[in-house]
Amino acid sequence: MTWTTVTLLVLCGVAVTSAAKPNIIFAMLDDAGWYDFQSHDPLMATPRIDQLRQEGLFLDNSYMLPMCSPTRTALLTGRYPHTMGLQDVNALGARKLFWPNETFSMLPGELKGLGYKTHMLGKWHLGHCHPSVTPLGRGFDTFQGMLLGAHSSYYTHMKGKVYDWWNNTQLDLDAKDTYNTDLINDAMVDIVQQSQTDQPFFVYLAYAAPHGPFEVPQRYVDTYCSHVTEPTRRIHCAMMAAIDEGIGRMIDALKAKDIYNNTAIVVTSDNGGPVGFRNPSGSYNYPMRGGKKTVYEGGTKVYTVVKAPGLTVTNATWSGMINAVDWMPTLLHMAGGRAADWMHGINAWNRIKNFGVSARKEMLYTYNDYVKFNHRAYRMGRWKLIQGKPGFHQGWYVPQNLVDAGVAEKEPLDGNQNFTHFELYNLNTDPEERKDLAAKKPEIVQEIVGKMEALLDLYPLQPFVESESALSDSYTTSVDGVTVLSTCFCHPDNSADTPDCTAA
Ligand SMILES: *[C@@H]1O[C@H](CO)[C@@H](O)[C@H](O)[C@H]1NC(C)=O
Numbered sequence: 292m293t294w295t296t297v298t299l300l301v302l303c304g305v306a307v308t309s310a311a312k313p314n315i316i317f318a319m320l321d322d323a324g325w326y327d328f329q330s331h332d333p334l335m336a337t338p339r340i341d342q343l344r345q346e347g348l349f350l351d352n353s354y355m356l357p358m359c360s361p362t363r364t365a366l367l368t369g370r371y372p373h374t375m376g377l378q379d380v381n382a383l384g385a386r387k388l389f390w391p392n393e394t395f396s397m398l399p400g401e402l403k404g405l406g407y408k409t410h411m412l413g414k415w416h417l418g419h420c421h422p423s424v425t426p427l428g429r430g431f432d433t434f435q436g437m438l439l440g441a442h443s444s445y446y447t448h449m450k451g452k453v454y455d456w457w458n459n460t461q462l463d464l465d466a467k468d469t470y471n472t473d474l475i476n477d478a479m480v481d482i483v484q485q486s487q488t489d490q491p492f493f494v495y496l497a498y499a500a501p502h503g504p505f506e507v508p509q510r511y512v513d514t515y516c517s518h519v520t521e522p523t524r525r526i527h528c529a530m531m532a533a534i535d536e537g538i539g540r541m542i543d544a545l546k547a548k549d550i551y552n553n554t555a556i557v558v559t560s561d562n563g564g565p566v567g568f569r570n571p572s573g574s575y576n577y578p579m580r581g582g583k584k585t586v587y588e589g590g591t592k593v594y595t596v597v598k599a600p601g602l603t604v605t606n607a608t609w610s611g612m613i614n615a616v617d618w619m620p621t622l623l624h625m626a627g628g629r630a631a632d633w634m635h636g637i638n639a640w641n642r643i644k645n646f647g648v649s650a651r652k653e654m655l656y657t658y659n660d661y662v663k664f665n666h667r668a669y670r671m672g673r674w675k676l677i678q679g680k681p682g683f684h685q686g687w688y689v690p691q692n693l694v695d696a697g698v699a700e701k702e703p704l705d706g707n708q709n710f711t712h713f714e715l716y717n718l719n720t721d722p723e724e725r726k727d728l729a730a731k732k733p734e735i736v737q738e739i740v741g742k743m744e745a746l747l748d749l750y751p752l753q754p755f756v757e758s759e760s761a762l763s764d765s766y767t768t769s770v771d772g773v774t775v776l777s778t779c780f781c782h783p784d785n786s787a788d789t790p791d792c793t794a795a
Pocket residue numbers: 345346606
């Protein structure tokens with residue numbers, strides 16, 4: 292009998308208590324930067340997310356991995372991505388992530404065991420080569436969205452020539468021509484309206500935006516962002532506003548159904564905003580250094596809001612450290628369950644709820660042995676050590692309007708490109724990572740290297756498995772003359788046999 296089954300049986304015996312479990316909505320934006328929310332940049336238009344911040348807490352020490360698939364892996368397994376070969380940027384749709392296996396399940400499976408109805412909306416990007424590794428195979432009751440990491444257009448739902456928008460296991464060809472974020476927003480409202488009062492629900496609300504391509508219906512530009520003069524920032528503002536409007540519609544639907552006060556809502560981002568190369572994304576992590584794909588704070592510290600029943604303090608900033616791997620244990624505790632010993636994260640729910648001191652004092656930012664990055668970084672209290680190449684785009688990227696107003700000086704796009712060195716920062720006094728103390732404090736460098744190595748001994752690296760090309764012809768199939776993504780081209784036990792796609 293599996294752990295999940297045991298939990299389910301236990302719960303069935305105490306079904307009366309399940310009504311008190313909060314609904315949980317975990318909204319994760321894709322590539323939203325630290326400075327991309329209205330409470331940080333008044334030019335942006337995210338009033339509803341900022342309202343949640345006032346009714347709940349802002350977390351200003353919340354860390355994800357510097358790239359999307361690794362963050363999604365950590366979030367849904369509670370485990371370090373490097374222990375599953377999922378630490379690098381190339382965790383493409385085709386990658387075979389077969390952990391967790393039959394014994395353990397991902398976050399939705401565990402929540403299902405606690406009595407939740409589980410829904411996923413938006414971007415998956417955690418494998419699709421077999422039904423068992425797609426959202427329904429991983430424990431979601433329903434799925435509407437995309438299996439790949441990004442599309443060529445937010446309207447066609449195609450990557451190149453391949454169509455990728457799904458309703459559960461079926462392609463949803465009717466979605467064509469409707470803006471991706473609008474589809475997700477509409478589906479979110481439907482889930483709330485159709486929810487049953489006697490069963491709590493969980494929604495993994497994985498927006499694909501504001502990741503590129505930088506497209507948005509003109510209505511959002513005109514309504515919310517016409518005052519933004521920097522052209523890429525204006526589009527970015529509107530893509531964020533489309534999400535914020537959806538969050539607002541979701542809140543209104545929860546209130547109409549009278550379940551708003553019993554619903555926990557988390558809004559966060561999968562990594563920092565992408566910056567550099569004249570900033571085509573329009574995103575900023577100001578005043579922090581770097582962005583997506585760097586281990587600097589700009590790439591890893593994410594804007595995070597938690598509004599939940601039971602918070603003892605609201606409209607405040609909780610400064611405890613929380614890492615991507617902590618969310619699964621945290622959400623399970625929020626749902627009345629417990630973290631299991633195979634999870635690597637720490638439950639933070641009691642500390643957040645009671646506005647207490649975080650149990651986490653140290654943290655692995657990431658360990659990536661991939662040739663493009665080859666870096667690792669570790670936090671010990673106020674100290675942060677970076678080993679290897681910090682990543683792409685190492686400068687400070689100052690918003691154009693601040694440069695124009697003379698408030699801030701625009702700095703060079705890229706800094707140090709020395710790939711074989713240590714950098715040490717005191718984040719208490721130097722949160723912008725401007726003063727490298729590695730040469731001055733070799734004993735602290737050595738102490739942190741020791742801590743990092745001890746952690747990596749405990750949670751060893753699983754070698755990087757070269758992924759197959761994500762979109763070669765064998766990974767597509769044809770439905771009614773449309774080229775679509777295949778979800779059956781690998782074998783679940785990694786054998787070379789013909790895939791058995793009935794097993795899921
Ligand atoms: C939150 O605090 C701010 C600043 O003190 C105040 O202006 C605002 O009204 C508060 N919001 C709520 C919902 O209490």
